[in-house]
Amino acid sequence: MGIPEWNWLIDYASPYHGYMYGVKQHIYSGSTPFQRVDIVDTYTFGRCLVLDGKIQSSALDEYVYHEILVHPAVLMCPSLPREALIMGGGEGAVLRELLKYPSIESIVMVDLDKQVVDICREYLPSWHESSFNDKRVELLHIDARKYIEETHRCFDIVISDLTEPVDEGPSYLLFTREFYNILIKRLKPGGAFSLQSGSLSLPLLSSHAAVKNTLECSFNYVCTYHTYIPSFDSSWGFILASQDRDPGELDAVEVDKHIEKNGLELKYYDGETHRSMFSIPKNIRQALEEEHRIIEDDNPVIIY
Amino acid sequence: MGIPEWNWLIDYASPYHGYMYGVKQHIYSGSTPFQRVDIVDTYTFGRCLVLDGKIQSSALDEYVYHEILVHPAVLMCPSLPREALIMGGGEGAVLRELLKYPSIESIVMVDLDKQVVDICREYLPSWHESSFNDKRVELLHIDARKYIEETHRCFDIVISDLTEPVDEGPSYLLFTREFYNILIKRLKPGGAFSLQSGSLSLPLLSSHAAVKNTLECSFNYVCTYHTYIPSFDSSWGFILASQDRDPGELDAVEVDKHIEKNGLELKYYDGETHRSMFSIPKNIRQALEEEHRIIEDDNPVIIY
Amino acid sequence: MGIPEWNWLIDYASPYHGYMYGVKQHIYSGSTPFQRVDIVDTYTFGRCLVLDGKIQSSALDEYVYHEILVHPAVLMCPSLPREALIMGGGEGAVLRELLKYPSIESIVMVDLDKQVVDICREYLPSWHESSFNDKRVELLHIDARKYIEETHRCFDIVISDLTEPVDEGPSYLLFTREFYNILIKRLKPGGAFSLQSGSLSLPLLSSHAAVKNTLECSFNYVCTYHTYIPSFDSSWGFILASQDRDPGELDAVEVDKHIEKNGLELKYYDGETHRSMFSIPKNIRQALEEEHRIIEDDNPVIIY
């Protein structure tokens, strides 16, 4: 028998549950003022970006996460988007997906942690595909909340690709009722807001539910969707929010038409995938309804 | 800071990937002639049945697994089933779900490992809800293959709830082309066959794909469906097979009508759940198409 | 390749360092009012008693621990001991070693946790070898501190076999300056006190050093000794204390004579073993000298 693998990354979903990833090679390891950063090559999922011990995305399946964060939101817009805002998204893959639309005239990407972005630019080239060099991209390393509060610009589409809203984490104030009340004013009429919003696994979905409740304070339409992300070992929740259209109206036919008309080459998202993602199992629907907490600036929903 | 949890069950999906479950209390630990058996109370998923280190089902979500193994198959039958066959299913929860139909006149359950069944009867009462005591149930502790080869009975519905078809494992010969060729003769006209068939997570789905290919040698209609099982930390694959009807024709409306008409009280399965389960994401559809192996008596598809 | 072992006990020396033990079978698992108790059969060390996640002793090497806790202390007594007191020692193996001396007339064993003792009596027969049934043994399940404070008896030998003096742990008040001041009055002239006193591994020895410092407030002679305990994966520290004789004076010849004269059948302790145990490496001697803290009733030396 061979030597068992000895380098393990353990991503703890809770103090009582974790996922072990065998690491073939450690590519980068360091700390920024905001978080610890590791780039590792795992056996199962290839290269991974790890922030504070949590896998953010992997070479094997990052396209799943990034396609569905972008394209359903684009589909919500009454016409193809011209101006976009990304909060977080340091890997550059949200950029990559958005830039597939020639209609895009400008993207503001606000990611607090310049070092993480620089690390991603160096070590994750297949994620960003040099999107950072596109002239339409304006990259800001400031607090996204401050930016939103002070800008006068409005956007067709806003995408939130942030780490979890853990109390005292760097992203927490970008998930509160107060913040969404400000954000909504920066959306153009018909504009769409999409975000990654945590695990939708039954024992772990309270954070997602609270984010959803919080968004419902500001937006007319707030819709959970989900998919299984292999490198997260979990069913993962996303949210589409809009003032003007119920995302639940989107159907598989419309999705397939959109992809074809725009000549999109997607590996994950299509009509059938959309139908699976936007149909929520009964027990998850019930669990979401049973959570009533709202996240506020001074009222975090503490999660692990 | 408190003492970190020290009792861990590690379910290895591969030598390079594992799931760690904190164990609050070990309830039972032993070996049968066929496998090691543990009953553990985990923090996250409550009580779990563990065979050879693999979680088979958990208190938190066993209803997900067992409802969808049974009710879609029942729905496929032209009329409500009267005679059913279960292979494996030691927890007794497949029994429980089937017995919700008053039409059921007899169920033959064939599980090789009497000790496992006895342990489940003692320690998993909320799984079987005393279904083993129902007079319609005939419980046999013999090799299911031998039973199928020798019986002259035919069934409206056959459900396979077995451990993985690992080469040299106790279940392997119940997943082969040769076996399915015999099994199909024991299905009544219009009869349905459903089975759990392994992970549908992208890096782990080759076993599922091979089972599907193998079934397609015998059955006219073979349909993959899937859901996320929290205690498996994975998207899980199931298969519905039939000679007479394409399971893909089932739709959400039909599912909801069936549940209502039969007064079923289900926690997971309904029309919207069905739609999510029977819509397969694009990358999974492609990966399934790329696997061409077939499992035969002398040609195992070796998996970890 | 076979299935990797899946049942692991992880004994954390700190949040950053742990020892993993593959568990072949879980024998007992439960909680008493004072602690969680597990009896496990490990592959490497055989049966182990585990309290709050810490291995207390293993079938493979419990004799190492128990022989050296008892016999050097006996050797310190001017004549063979007649009356002994044991604090803790639930496995019954300290009893077993003491009862090898026919001179013993009575042993008071005070272990707070009756359930742990009962579990040991049932599951660890090779530890206690029915010593609990010896008529000279008086077993009390009360707080040892209270017993010492209230008793008027004096003892030739006192042995402390307790869990670590972690703040808020059940044993903490049996390691304080105040306690030792009382205890010393219960020793007969020439009497010896021995105790297990935590890891002597360089990065983990501050607890041992503090216990030693604390004992030096009360006793004239306080002597660290050490051995490697395989199932602890660590060099382990013990202490011999006396008012009347320096344990450092004991030598290998005296040890071998004592063993021969008393016809002791020991597997670990002899003259050469003694010499190894009572010679302390230079870096450990220095580290012990650099620690000046003393444990007091209201001043715990917090350790993990």
Next chain:
Amino acid sequence: MGIPEWNWLIDYASPYHGYMYGVKQHIYSGSTPFQRVDIVDTYTFGRCLVLDGKIQSSALDEYVYHEILVHPAVLMCPSLPREALIMGGGEGAVLRELLKYPSIESIVMVDLDKQVVDICREYLPSWHESSFNDKRVELLHIDARKYIEETHRCFDIVISDLTEPVDEGPSYLLFTREFYNILIKRLKPGGAFSLQSGSLSLPLLSSHAAVKNTLECSFNYVCTYHTYIPSFDSSWGFILASQDRDPGELDAVEVDKHIEKNGLELKYYDGETHRSMFSIPKNIRQALEEEHRIIEDDNPVIIY
């Protein structure tokens, strides 16, 4: 509660027993033609060199290992050594200790793996303290066995600091009877040979015992000594071999004199340390006697 540590190095002593080290930062990760190499900064032991998942030495305690590999052997020489040979020893710390003796005129160091040496030179400066730059050092990256077979030089002292003699490992043929028969001819009269020789923990000592037996085929005097190495979580075995003097004759007084006379500044080794190291506990002595296997070129003693 904080986030639990997520980066772990697991050093498996066997498939059923392992040591977990929390990794603060990964410094280097790569593969040479001979082995995988990691340099990690652990919380407990600081920087560590890891070859094929096994910690070779740590900043916290490398001096323990390297002092005792060198100075007892020097003490065995009838006069201070002039010519030395090191096999392995890539960290450069054996060099460092040997170069403390001004008598040294030349050291041949033969380490097969140039890349490991280069990595150590870059990342482990406190290990080698620039010893590689000393003009007396000749560094060869060839097979040490070939070197020994072909050289005509003789040495006062030979030190073997190699990875374990695992069958098919790169070091195996440097631990065989045939090799020692050749090596002994390269020792000057009175010359000493010392080596690290694996764990001396009771359940793991068969490899050490076999190496000892093998050496006894060639050398008149072969003496086991041991110490606890914190970063190995184990009692570790070393061997001193000589044709001319029994290492067991060395005593604490001689050691202290040697250190003083030569003005050695040592952190671990002194007379009392020596006494502890060269006294072997009874159960270990017996276990060593019970192992009779000898390692030969075509007869490996397979260990994990």
